[in-house]
Amino acid sequence: xxxxxxxxxxxxxxxxxxxxPGAILIEGGxxxxxxxxxxxxxxxxxxxxCNGQCLAPGIIDIGVKVSEPGERHKESFRSAxxxxxxxxVTTIVTRPDTLPAIDTPETLEFVERRAQEDAPVHxxxxxxxxxxxxxxxxxxxxxxxxxxxxxxxxxxxxxTNTKVFSRALTYARSLGALVIGHVQEPGLSDGxxxxxGKFASLRGLPSVSPMAERMALDRDISLLEMTGARYHVDQxxxxxxxxxxxxxxxxxxxxxxxxxxxxxxxxxxxxxDYRTFFKLxxxxxxEDDRVAVVQxxxxxxxxxxxxxxxxxxxxxxxxxYEEAASGAVGLETLLPAALRLYHAEMIDLPRLFRxxxxxxxxxxxxxxxxxxxxxxxxxxxxxxxxxFQLDRAALLSKSKNTPFDGARMQGRxxxxxxxxxxxxxGA
Amino acid sequence: xxxxxxxxxxxxxxxxxxxxxxxxxxxxYADHNRxxxxxxxxxxGLTQINMFFENSTRTQASFELAGMRLGADVMNMGxxxxxxxxxxxxxxxxxTLNAMRxxxxxxxHPHSGAVDLLAQKVNCAVLNAxxxxxxxxxxxxxxxxxxxxxxxxxxxxxxxxCGDIAHSRVARSNIMLLGKxxxxxxxxxxxxxxxxxxADFGVEVFEDMEEGLQDVDVVMMLRLQKExxxxxxxxxxREYFHRYGLDAAKLAHAKPDAIVMHPGPMNRGVEIDGTIAxxxxxxxxxxxxxxxxxxxxxxxxxxxxxxxxxxxxQEVMV
Numbered sequence: 001x002x003x004x005x006x007x008x009x010x011x012x013x014x015x016x017x018x019x020x021p022g023a024i025l026i027e028g029g030x031x032x033x034x035x036x037x038x039x040x041x042x043x044x045x046x047x048x049x050c051n052g053q054c055l056a057p058g059i060i061d062i063g064v065k066v067s068e069p070g071e072r073h074k075e076s077f078r079s080a081x082x083x084x085x086x087x088x089v090t091t092i093v094t095r096p097d098t099l100p101a102i103d104t105p106e107t108l109e110f111v112e113r114r115a116q117e118d119a120p121v122h123x124x125x126x127x128x129x130x131x132x133x134x135x136x137x138x139x140x141x142x143x144x145x146x147x148x149x150x151x152x153x154x155x156x157x158x159x160t161n162t163k164v165f166s167r168a169l170t171y172a173r174s175l176g177a178l179v180i181g182h183v184q185e186p187g188l189s190d191g192x193x194x195x196x197g198k199f200a201s202l203r204g205l206p207s208v209s210p211m212a213e214r215m216a217l218d219r220d221i222s223l224l225e226m227t228g229a230r231y232h233v234d235q236x237x238x239x240x241x242x243x244x245x246x247x248x249x250x251x252x253x254x255x256x257x258x259x260x261x262x263x264x265x266x267x268x269x270x271x272x273d274y275r276t277f278f279k280l281x282x283x284x285x286x287e288d289d290r291v292a293v294v295q296x297x298x299x300x301x302x303x304x305x306x307x308x309x310x311x312x313x314x315x316x317x318x319x320x321y322e323e324a325a326s327g328a329v330g331l332e333t334l335l336p337a338a339l340r341l342y343h344a345e346m347i348d349l350p351r352l353f354r355x356x357x358x359x360x361x362x363x364x365x366x367x368x369x370x371x372x373x374x375x376x377x378x379x380x381x382x383x384x385x386x387x388f389q390l391d392r393a394a395l396l397s398k399s400k401n402t403p404f405d406g407a408r409m410q411g412r413x414x415x416x417x418x419x420x421x422x423x424x425x426g427a
Numbered sequence: 428x429x430x431x432x433x434x435x436x437x438x439x440x441x442x443x444x445x446x447x448x449x450x451x452x453x454x455x456y457a458d459h460n461r462x463x464x465x466x467x468x469x470x471x472g473l474t475q476i477n478m479f480f481e482n483s484t485r486t487q488a489s490f491e492l493a494g495m496r497l498g499a500d501v502m503n504m505g506x507x508x509x510x511x512x513x514x515x516x517x518x519x520x521x522x523t524l525n526a527m528r529x530x531x532x533x534x535x536h537p538h539s540g541a542v543d544l545l546a547q548k549v550n551c552a553v554l555n556a557x558x559x560x561x562x563x564x565x566x567x568x569x570x571x572x573x574x575x576x577x578x579x580x581x582x583x584x585x586x587x588x589c590g591d592i593a594h595s596r597v598a599r600s601n602i603m604l605l606g607k608x609x610x611x612x613x614x615x616x617x618x619x620x621x622x623x624x625x626a627d628f629g630v631e632v633f634e635d636m637e638e639g640l641q642d643v644d645v646v647m648m649l650r651l652q653k654e655x656x657x658x659x660x661x662x663x664x665r666e667y668f669h670r671y672g673l674d675a676a677k678l679a680h681a682k683p684d685a686i687v688m689h690p691g692p693m694n695r696g697v698e699i700d701g702t703i704a705x706x707x708x709x710x711x712x713x714x715x716x717x718x719x720x721x722x723x724x725x726x727x728x729x730x731x732x733x734x735x736x737x738x739x740x741q742e743v744m745v
Contacts, residue, residue: 196623197624198625199624201593201599201625201628203540203561204559204560204561205540205559209623273540274539274540274544318516320536320540321538321539322540323538
């Protein structure tokens with residue numbers, strides 16, 4: 001296999017937290033060597049001239065919904081894989097909230113086979129924590145782990161029966177399995193479409209207090225103390241949940257937290273006149289909350305940024321706000337949206353990629369997510385400044401439900417490499 | 428022309444001068460209605476469809492009568508029994524209806540924002556007859572007209588709105604309208620029936636009714652829905668009446684000439700004492716109903732003028 005030399009790059013290193021000129025040599029699907037400036041390419045190597053643009057470890061996106069099995073008209077492994085490649089995402093970690101849920105080794109094998117056939121990026125599947133995501137009986141966590149499940153989650157459904165959840169956590173701990181939870185106190189948040197406050201009242205929409213997030217987090221932290229399980233919260237979106245998270249980490253619990261990029265870049269007012277493409281789960285929060293969670297990402301308290309990619313067709317969104325489906329697509333807009341925080345000088349690029357590449361790799365025990373010798377050659381090359389206006393019709397996802405339609409954004413992916421193979425060439 | 432709106436979806440987008448224009452016209456319609464003056468030419472040749480996805484007797488009758496008095500061809504569609512049950516989406520219903528080329532569409536829907544959504548898909552003027560907990564603009568306008576006629580002005584009044592504010596579109600539209608016209612608004616309700624973020628509304632908030640009614644010019648009572656009485660939001664009907672029902676003792680805290688309003692239908696003995704509701708010196712509840720027809724006539728008249736102006740000349744000639 002021929003070597004490739006990335007010359008003249010601006011290297012974003014989330015391990016050393018540096019951002020500076022350099023070069024990289026890859027061969028055989030892995031990074032061979034990382035150079036400072038002035039290195040010359042070996043004679044036999046292909047040379048990619050980066051023209052001073054950013055070269056970073058490929059994004060690892062935890063919590064991507066590919067609508068196979070069940071709703072392939074919304075998103076397939078092929079369309080999601082191409083969208084990921086266009087967005088600089090080299091690994092997607094898929095959600096089990098499909099139809100049917102991925103709760104048996106057999107359905108998991110179907111997903112793996114489909115991913116293998118059609119997706120140009122790495123696909124790591126997650127499996128449901130309880131059968132049918134019903135919160136009653138745990139799935140075959142051991143078999144599913146053997147079959148390749150990297151984490152166990154009921155996605156946006158909270159396991160309300162605390163006894164069931166504590167047993168699942170205990171059993172998962174014995175296998176070293178990672179459990180991913182969603183924190184919304186279910187009674188309080190039942191039927192809610194927006195976050196409570198002036199905006200919710202003006203629009204007359206059913207709402208939930210932001211406190212519902214902390215209440216559920218508090219319960220889960222108590223259960224972690226009890227069981228010692230390895231636990232990741234999919235999304236922490238409110239300021240009031242942050243002190244509890246910080247305390248739990250300080251006390252040595254195996255807890256990490258993520259956030260969707262939409263909650264970092266949009267607030268509840270973006271819903272405006274009932275724009276259902278902004279309907280998310282949990283709902284968008286106040287500007288105070290948004291600023292607090294951005295700060296938490298910059299400080300490393302919130303570990304991971306993901307797209308929470310959730311394809312929905314037009315029919316499920318063109319409804320009155322309360323009836324419309326939740327979720328937004330995000331694979332292609334994750335990077336430009338996250339770069340809004342960089343351009344607003346709220347976070348630098350190495351810390352952004354710590355949250356999008358390095359920390360997800362850590363959580364899943366992958367060697368990817370860093371620019372180091374022996375790491376897989378999963379790379380993304382991008383121009384952080386290139387301006388564009390997003391046209392949702394041009395998205396590669398089958399579903400076009402993005403809240404950024406018509407938005408002016410900055411940041412273009414110029415190239416994406418997976419295991420050393422170039423899978424995307426941007427304009 | 429100081430009324431530019433294409434639809435009447437809510438009070439929020441209206442400018443104070445648009446509100447005044449509409450109320451002035453409604454005022455004259457109210458006088459003409461009393462004298463029996465006919466205006467059958469105003470909406471002649473126009474088709475008005477009343478589409479109610481939620482039960483209504485008085486609002487639908489009021490819109491129907493208003494349209495007929497102005498000479499429109501009025502059609503009522505009870506939507507609860509029809510296509511929605513067959514699984515048709517709101518947008519498809521709107522498109523189907525649009526193909527029948529109505530001129531005025533009056534819509535009530537149980538979900539907030541549904542009327543806005545529908546208005547985006549049709550070519551006619553849309554009037555919101557109540558959407559979820561969002562807005563009920565003609566109710567707020569008829570309340571405003573009633574206040575203006577009783578008090579001689581619609582500014583610098585102290586107005587108390589009492590009852591289930593959290594679930595009330597009437598309250599939202601009234602807070603919006605009375606605020607735009609620069610009145611002092613006091614909200615009185617048990618905290619479980621107060622909307623979230625109410626402190627940011629530019630109103631005064633009271634949990635004690637007697638305190639809240641102190642020296643007000645207008646007492647606006649809201650209906651308490653039966654399904655909210657059973658312990659979910661308040662302990663019981665009788666405790667609610669004791670603490671928040673309007674009776675003579677509580678009303679004594681308001682100004683001696685304060686008027687009492689209610690959007691109807693009333694629950695006598697729950698939110699309002701029957702003798703107060705019937706007191707012709709205090710209660711303007713019947714006048715509210717009367718003003719309702721006049722306000723809806725004015726709203727449809729103004730929207731029809733804008734609709735005609737926006738259509739191509741040859742279409743108007745047809």
